Amino acid sequence: MAVTIRDVAQAAGVHVSTVSRTFSAPHMVNADTRERVLAAATQLGYRPNQAARALTTGRTHNLGLIVADIANPFFPPLIKAAQAYARERGYHVFVADTDEDPQEEQELIQTLAKQVDGVVLVSPRLTNHSIERLGMELPFVVVNRRVKGLSAVLMDVGSGAVQAVRHLTSLGHRRLALLGGPRGSWTSEQMRKAATAEAAAAGAELTVIGPNSPTERGGTDAAPEVLGCRATGVIAYNDLVAIGLIEGLAARGVEVPAGMSVVGVDDTVAGRLNRPKLTTVAMPTAAAGRTAVDLLLQAVDARGNGAAAQTTLETSLVVRESTAAVRPGENPPAGAPEIAGAPAG
Amino acid sequence: MAVTIRDVAQAAGVHVSTVSRTFSAPHMVNADTRERVLAAATQLGYRPNQAARALTTGRTHNLGLIVADIANPFFPPLIKAAQAYARERGYHVFVADTDEDPQEEQELIQTLAKQVDGVVLVSPRLTNHSIERLGMELPFVVVNRRVKGLSAVLMDVGSGAVQAVRHLTSLGHRRLALLGGPRGSWTSEQMRKAATAEAAAAGAELTVIGPNSPTERGGTDAAPEVLGCRATGVIAYNDLVAIGLIEGLAARGVEVPAGMSVVGVDDTVAGRLNRPKLTTVAMPTAAAGRTAVDLLLQAVDARGNGAAAQTTLETSLVVRESTAAVRPGENPPAGAPEIAGAPAG
DNA sequence: GTGAAAGCGCTAACAC
DNA sequence: GTGTTAGCGCTTTCAC
Numbered sequence: 001m002a003v004t005i006r007d008v009a010q011a012a013g014v015h016v017s018t019v020s021r022t023f024s025a026p027h028m029v030n031a032d033t034r035e036r037v038l039a040a041a042t043q044l045g046y047r048p049n050q051a052a053r054a055l056t057t058g059r060t061h062n063l064g065l066i067v068a069d070i071a072n073p074f075f076p077p078l079i080k081a082a083q084a085y086a087r088e089r090g091y092h093v094f095v096a097d098t099d100e101d102p103q104e105e106q107e108l109i110q111t112l113a114k115q116v117d118g119v120v121l122v123s124p125r126l127t128n129h130s131i132e133r134l135g136m137e138l139p140f141v142v143v144n145r146r147v148k149g150l151s152a153v154l155m156d157v158g159s160g161a162v163q164a165v166r167h168l169t170s171l172g173h174r175r176l177a178l179l180g181g182p183r184g185s186w187t188s189e190q191m192r193k194a195a196t197a198e199a200a201a202a203g204a205e206l207t208v209i210g211p212n213s214p215t216e217r218g219g220t221d222a223a224p225e226v227l228g229c230r231a232t233g234v235i236a237y238n239d240l241v242a243i244g245l246i247e248g249l250a251a252r253g254v255e256v257p258a259g260m261s262v263v264g265v266d267d268t269v270a271g272r273l274n275r276p277k278l279t280t281v282a283m284p285t286a287a288a289g290r291t292a293v294d295l296l297l298q299a300v301d302a303r304g305n306g307a308a309a310q311t312t313l314e315t316s317l318v319v320r321e322s323t324a325a326v327r328p329g330e331n332p333p334a335g336a337p338e339i340a341g342a343p344a345g
Numbered sequence: 346m347a348v349t350i351r352d353v354a355q356a357a358g359v360h361v362s363t364v365s366r367t368f369s370a371p372h373m374v375n376a377d378t379r380e381r382v383l384a385a386a387t388q389l390g391y392r393p394n395q396a397a398r399a400l401t402t403g404r405t406h407n408l409g410l411i412v413a414d415i416a417n418p419f420f421p422p423l424i425k426a427a428q429a430y431a432r433e434r435g436y437h438v439f440v441a442d443t444d445e446d447p448q449e450e451q452e453l454i455q456t457l458a459k460q461v462d463g464v465v466l467v468s469p470r471l472t473n474h475s476i477e478r479l480g481m482e483l484p485f486v487v488v489n490r491r492v493k494g495l496s497a498v499l500m501d502v503g504s505g506a507v508q509a510v511r512h513l514t515s516l517g518h519r520r521l522a523l524l525g526g527p528r529g530s531w532t533s534e535q536m537r538k539a540a541t542a543e544a545a546a547a548g549a550e551l552t553v554i555g556p557n558s559p560t561e562r563g564g565t566d567a568a569p570e571v572l573g574c575r576a577t578g579v580i581a582y583n584d585l586v587a588i589g590l591i592e593g594l595a596a597r598g599v600e601v602p603a604g605m606s607v608v609g610v611d612d613t614v615a616g617r618l619n620r621p622k623l624t625t626v627a628m629p630t631a632a633a634g635r636t637a638v639d640l641l642l643q644a645v646d647a648r649g650n651g652a653a654a655q656t657t658l659e660t661s662l663v664v665r666e667s668t669a670a671v672r673p674g675e676n677p678p679a680g681a682p683e684i685a686g687a688p689a690g
Numbered sequence: 691g692t693g694a695a696a697g698c699g700c701t702a703a704c705a706c
Numbered sequence: 707g708t709g710t711t712a713g714c715g716c717t718t719t720c721a722c
Contacts, residue, residue, distance in 0.1 A: 002459065002482070004715055015693050020717055030691055049459045051396040051405065052715035055698045060396065062439075062460075070425040073418070073614060080415040080442050087441070092457065094407075095440035096432070097425050112437065114347070114394045114699095115407075137347070216618065243618050269418060273561065273588050275620040349699055360709050365701060375707055397699035400714045459715095694721080705710075 003044045012040035023048055063093045063296060064112045064119035066105060070097045073268040074238070074285065075122065078143070081289030082120060089297060091117075102126045106134070113138050117300045120292045121145075123187075139299040141292045145186055151295040151308045153288050157187050157265065158194035160281035160315035164235045164263045165198040165206075167279070167317055172326035173204065173233035173261060177226050179219065179245065180210025181237035188237055191265070195235060207231060212241060219244025223252060232260060232326050239264035239271035239280055246274070246322065257324035267318055276321035284313040348389045357385035368393050408438045408641060409457045409464030411450060415442045417559075418613040419583070419630065420467065423488070426634030427465060434642060436462075447471045451479070458483050462645045465637045466490075468532075484644040486637045490531050496640040496653045498633050502532050502610065503539035505626035505660035509580045509608045510543040510551075512624070512662055517671035518549065518578035518606060522571050524564065524590065525555025526582035533582055536610070540580060552576060557586060564589025568597060577605060577671050584609035584616035584625055591619070591667065602669035612663055621666035629658040 009016045014033060021029045022037040029037070040046075054060040063086050067075045079095055086093045094112060098105040102125040109119060118139035124131060131140065131147050141151045161178075168176055178195050181188035192208055199206035207229040212218035219241035226234055226245065236242035242264030246256045256262050256276055264271050264280035271278035291311050299306065354361045359378060366374045367382040374382070385391075399405040408431050412420045424440055431438045439457060443450040447470040454464060463484035469476060476485065476492050486496045506523075513521055523540050526533035537553055544551035552574040557563035564586035571579055571590065581587035587609030591601045601607050601621060609616050609625035616623035636656050644651065 006715080016715090017694080017717080018692060020715095021692085024717070028691075033691080047455060047459065049715055050456075051399055051460055052698090053717075054396055055400065055700090055715080056717040058698085070428065071421045073421075076416045076418075076421050079440070083415065083440065083442050084444070087453075092439050092441070092460070094437050095424070095428065096437070097428050099429070108432075110392060111395075114392060115396055115437070240618075270614055270618050273585075273615050274618055351699080361699090362701080362710080363708060365699095366708085369701070373707075378707080394699055397714090398701075400699080400716090401701040403714085692722085694719105696717105696719085698716085698718105699714105701712105701714085703710100703712085706708085 002049075003046045005046070005048070007044055008037065008041050008046045011044060012037045024053075060115055060117050061091050062116045063091050063293065064109070064116045065093050065095050065122070066098060066108055066112075066119060066124070067095070067122045068098055068100045068125060070095070073240075073270055074266050074283070078122060078285040078289040081286035082293050083289075085290040085293045089293070091293075091297075098125060100125055102130075106130060109134055109138070118296045120296055122292075139296060141296040141299065143288055143292050146310075149308055151299055152310050153291045153295065154310065154312045155187075155283050155285075155288060156312050156315050157281065157283070158190045160265060160283075160317065161191040161195040161235060162198045163315075163317040164265075164281055165195050165202065165204070167319065167323065168233035168235075168261060168263065169199075169202045169204050171233070171261065171323060173231075174326075175229070175231045175233075176204055176206045177229055177231035177234040178206060178208045178210075179212055179222050179226070179234060179236040179241055180208060181212065181214050181241075183211045185211075185214075185237075191235070191237070210237070212237060214238055214241060216240050216244035216247070219246070220248035220251075223248025226260075227252060227254065233263075233323070234260065235263045235265070237265060239266045239268045239274075239278055242278055242280070242322070243270060243274050246276075256322050258327070261323035261326075263317075263323060272320075274322075279320045279323040280318055281315050282318050283315055287313050347394075348391045350391070350393070352389055353382065353386050353391045356389060357382045369398075404645075405460055405462050406436050407461045408436050408638065409454070409461045410438050410440050410467070411443060411453055411464060411469070412440070412467045413443055413445045413470060415440070418585075418615055419611050419628070423467060423630040423634040426631035427638050428634075430635040430638045434638070436638075436642075443470060445470055447475075451475060454479055454483070463641045465641055467637075484641060486641040486644065488633055488637050491655075494653055496644055497655050498636045498640065499655065499657045500532075500628050500630075500633060501657050501660050502626065502628070503535045505610060505628075505662065506536040506540040506580060507543045508660075508662040509610075509626055510540050510547065510549070512664065512668065513578035513580075513606060513608065514544075514547045514549050516578070516606065516668060518576075519671070520574070520576045520578075521549055521551045522574055522576035522579040523551060523553045523555075524557055524567050524571070524579060524581040524586055525553060526557065526559050526586075528556040530556075530559075530582075536580070536582070555582070557582060559583055559586060561585050561589035561592070564591070565593035565596075568593025571605075572597060572599065578608070578668070579605065580608045580610070582610060584611045584613045584619075584623055587623055587625070587667070588615060588619050591621075602667050603672070606668035606671075608662075608668060617665075619667075624665045624668040625663050626660050627663050628660055632658050 009019045096108045122143040264278045267280045267282035354364045467488040609623045612625045612627035
């Protein structure tokens with residue numbers, strides 16, 4: 001097998017405990033001895049075995065990161081950032097994909113439990129109740145979800161939706177549509193509430209369409225309904241849905257942004273590369289990944305005590321080419337009574 | 346702490362070794378006893394501690410997966426497939442991102458070494474020599490690279506490039522350009538060789554442009570050069586480069602596919618969603634992920650004996666909207682001598 | 691400041 | 707078929 005602490009001890013002419021101390025509590029060992037041990041260690045290419053170490057310390061220095069779908073363009077930047085940040089702090093991370101299956105999610109958590117110090121759950125599919133129960137045995141941080149007693153990082157899509165509505169109304173749009181996400185999505189619900197309120201405040205009409213599949217297909221399929229409600233500006237659940245919608249509209253002879261303004265959410269590469277380039281609500285996914293790891297490590301250190309922390313990350317509208325001023329005549333006929341809008345604030 | 350094998354033994358009224366056997370060699374224990382042990386185990390919620398198990402067996406049941414950049418759209422499908430397949434076989438996977446840094450790659454491998462049974466290296470940035478050396482201590486599988494003594498999964502981009510050239514020449518294009526990837530890319534070199542040979546065989550001219558950054562920017566920047574060589578059809582190193590090129594051409598008043606045909610490589614979402622939809626060489630990334638894990642597990646089981654296996658995966662051209670027949674008059678004037686092409690085969 | 695010894699949770703001979 | 711024992715690589719009392 002590989003080189004162990006015993007080999008180093010022998011080579012340095014000290015006892016194993018001294019070698020152990022040199023690595024886990026260097027200040028407790030005489031400088032000279034330390035040098036000698038370190039020299040022997042590098043000479044032999046010794047690396048402490050984390051797994052063995054974990055057996056006595058109870059700290060694996062590993063984290064779990066569980067997402068619904070690695071291939072969904074929303075996740076990779078988050079995974080990348082979480083992994084990089086964890087590494088900086090001396091942790092390795094298991095990345096697992098549940099394929100949107102709650103059953104698999106639970107199984108994953110349980111098999112991972114003994115090998116990690118904590119896990120980050122991104123947009124979990126498990127019920128709050130299940131998560132709470134599992135949370136008793138292992139530190140968790142949830143992303144885009146609120147679970148009693150657990151730290152969470154939330155992305156403020158509500159404010160993003162508000163910005164999107166303002167952007168559209170400032171371009172003169174008065175009839176808006178919101179393409180919601182899948183049933184039960186926390187994000188979708190936040191968007192709906194915020195957009196509805198803001199539209200009302202701005203005196204605009206807003207039709208909510210959904211639930212929709214969070215995919216390109218979801219957008220394409222919704223195109224007829226969008227046209228049906230006579231909206232001139234629409235906010236989609238995410239970039240994929242927005243892109244699908246644009247396609248669906250094109251198939252029906254409506255060009256974006258000339259005939260319709262479309263706003264996405266997420267700011268994925270796909271949207272950035274789309275033509276027209278997508279106006280979208282940028283989600284702070286990388287920051288979310290880092291923050292989640294940060295909170296998790298805090299929770300790990302606190303070992304049960306220490307209150308759960310909630311961090312809300314700001315979103316921001318990125319204006320590109322898929323939105324434009326409403327065409328004259330596209331709004332309710334001049335002179336017709338506007339929908340009464342409650343003044344904001 | 347959590348529930349251990351000892352608790353189960355006590356509850357079931359047997360000794361720890363019996364419990365151990367019930368989990369690692371069920372056939373070696375009497376059916377009745379086994380039932381009793383299993384009952385006690387589930388009742389207590391016992392799960393074997395993999396890390397402790399690894400200490401004696403030398404098998405961690407963990408794998409490492411090291412990629413250059415998680416956020417690059419090429420990798421997620423591979424990661425997803427590898428992870429899913431590993432899980433099916435009872436393995437968890439550490440995913441790590443080197444940020445294209447060979448130093449970091451090496452460090453990662455070394456710190457991971459003790460915690461995994463093997464690692465998959467995707468498009469490694471380390472030199473072959475370094476990899477060979479590390480390969481002595483740990484089973485490796487490399488993807489898109491050949492390293493002496495190690496199993497590898499290769500994607501046949503050469504054949505993909507040939508298909509792309511044929512597609513373009515069959516559309517009447519006679520002056521082609523190839524946008525290479527970054528310096529030292531195995532993939533890029535394979536493409537160059539294959540495309541050059543096939544173009545010659547088809548009596549077409551092929552200009553190689555590069556090295557280019559494997560990003561959208563790389564494509565945009567290459568636009569002037571592409572125009573300069575008077576090509577009417579171009580094959581880009583990957584989808585991102587292709588998309589960038591299309592943009593760069595548009596900025597110069599050249600529309601795709603009317604004014605220029607463009608073929609990408611990878612078949613990422615980005616290309617699928619681009620407008621015009623990208624004609625591209627589909628890379629079997631998911632299959633590569635699965636195959637890599639498969640080969641790795643074989644190597645792990647063989648423990649040093651067992652020859653290194655090489656698997657080459659086919660690529661295939663997906664024709665969409667970014668390629669079209671050459672415009673009349675765009676080729677060398679009729680009557681002018683064609684470039685002599687060596688007949689194929 | 692360093693050595694000796696026990697033990698983390700588990701498996702693997704070896705007895706019986 | 708099951709119990710006993712030693713030990714995987716490491717940390718951590720406790721002596722000295």
